Amino acid sequence: MLAAREILVAEERGRIVAMMGVTPCLDRALWLGQARTHPDFRRQGYAQRLVEAARARVRRERRPALRLWTSERNLAAQRLAESTGFRRIAVFTRRVARTRRAPSGLRTSRRAAEALRLWRRSLFCRQGGGHIAYQRHFLPLTQNVLKKMAARNELLVGQDIAVVLWTQEERRTAFASVLAGGQRGLTAARRAAGERGYAAVQTFLPRDPRIVRWAREAGFIKGSWGTRAVLYERRV
Numbered sequence: 001m002l003a004a005r006e007i008l009v010a011e012e013r014g015r016i017v018a019m020m021g022v023t024p025c026l027d028r029a030l031w032l033g034q035a036r037t038h039p040d041f042r043r044q045g046y047a048q049r050l051v052e053a054a055r056a057r058v059r060r061e062r063r064p065a066l067r068l069w070t071s072e073r074n075l076a077a078q079r080l081a082e083s084t085g086f087r088r089i090a091v092f093t094r095r096v097a098r099t100r101r102a103p104s105g106l107r108t109s110r111r112a113a114e115a116l117r118l119w120r121r122s123l124f125c126r127q128g129g130g131h132i133a134y135q136r137h138f139l140p141l142t143q144n145v146l147k148k149m150a151a152r153n154e155l156l157v158g159q160d161i162a163v164v165l166w167t168q169e170e171r172r173t174a175f176a177s178v179l180a181g182g183q184r185g186l187t188a189a190r191r192a193a194g195e196r197g198y199a200a201v202q203t204f205l206p207r208d209p210r211i212v213r214w215a216r217e218a219g220f221i222k223g224s225w226g227t228r229a230v231l232y233e234r235r236v
Contacts, residue, residue, distance in 0.1 A: 072228035094226030099194030127206035
């Protein structure tokens with residue numbers, strides 16, 4: 001979460017010329033975000049130094065990976081990621097909707113293994129490279145990770161539907177990752193957020209034509225940002 005964010009900085013003659021946020025994910029990987037370099041110091045290797053500093057921390061603390069996302073339109077950021085050893089996982093798109101006050105048919109569940117089986121058979125899993133969005137990050141969904149979400153009462157299930165639903169600082173907005181159920185799963189996520197008193201719901205979905213169509217038919221529209229989010233990962 002944001003409270004755990006640290007800032008890496010690069011200095012030149014006592015002046016901060018580049019910075020990057022570092023946050024732990026639920027699976028202990030480190031998430032890199034909000035990278036900034038002063039215009040006078042771009043293309044001089046400062047961003048690469050910050051990435052390597054984060055990688056050194058991952059190795060030192062025996063964490064599984066570094067991850068980040070960047071816009072598909074930001075070619076410079078993609079080149080930086082690929083030149084520093086990151087592998088492209090998938091492209092996601094952020095969608096938003098007002099909630100619906102209607103029964104969702106979902107209930108909280110602690111049965112992570114069953115939900116994981118649904119997930120692994122779903123288009124969401126295949127097109128997302130086995131990753132989901134969670135708490136401002138992306139991470140690979142495993143049974144251990146899903147157990148942690150279930151312990152927080154964030155795992156909701158229905159008939160062939162599985163959804164992870166949580167909140168962050170924006171108390172009127174819920175955040176969802178649909179694991180299985182296609183369009184029905186997306187509709188159920190909207191309704192589940194409404195049942196819990198939220199005014200809106202946001203989700204990151206794999207940018208696949210079928211999934212985008214499901215989202216549109218379930219009442220989701222494009223967000224104001226994050227519509228072409230390229231996820232990268234560097235295993236250590």
